[in-house]
Amino acid sequence: MDMKGRVAIPNSFRRVLPPDSNEELYLNKGRDNTIEVHPQKEWQIFENNTLLRLNRFDPESLNLLRQIQGNVRTVKLDSQGRILIPPDFKQYANIKQEVIIIGVGNFFEIWNPEKYDAFIKQNSEQYFKELEKLHQLLELGKNINPPETK
Numbered sequence: 001m002d003m004k005g006r007v008a009i010p011n012s013f014r015r016v017l018p019p020d021s022n023e024e025l026y027l028n029k030g031r032d033n034t035i036e037v038h039p040q041k042e043w044q045i046f047e048n049n050t051l052l053r054l055n056r057f058d059p060e061s062l063n064l065l066r067q068i069q070g071n072v073r074t075v076k077l078d079s080q081g082r083i084l085i086p087p088d089f090k091q092y093a094n095i096k097q098e099v100i101i102i103g104v105g106n107f108f109e110i111w112n113p114e115k116y117d118a119f120i121k122q123n124s125e126q127y128f129k130e131l132e133k134l135h136q137l138l139e140l141g142k143n144i145n146p147p148e149t150k
Helices: 040-049 059-070 087-093 113-144
Strands: 006-008 024-029 035-039 073-076 082-084 100-104 107-111
Touching (some): 035 087
Antiparallel strands (some): 006 082, 024 035, 100 107
């Protein structure tokens, strides 16, 4: 992160942004004190398929909707592929200068490097258990929906 609070987004992430995104990204506070970064189109899909389906007359759903929508910030990539991280997001993620950016499916996260290292160390054993579980689920899925034969 530079002195002005801008983070350069790696070219590998910028290349996969939809052409109609207008270089616009949506930031939100993520789990484990991360900053989630969503392409415009993906955020709209999440908003339409998830957030707008919440019952705003249910107090818990309304609270969740307020929390998520209240933390959204829209940023634009500048000509050098950087985004400006708002001060409250830097504080939330405890980002001083160095960052780690990791892809998480259809969005990516910005991490404080020390927190990311601690996360990896804490979850490394669980990672291999989850891989085994994934393999078992995939194998089970083969039996449930066998491919059609001609």
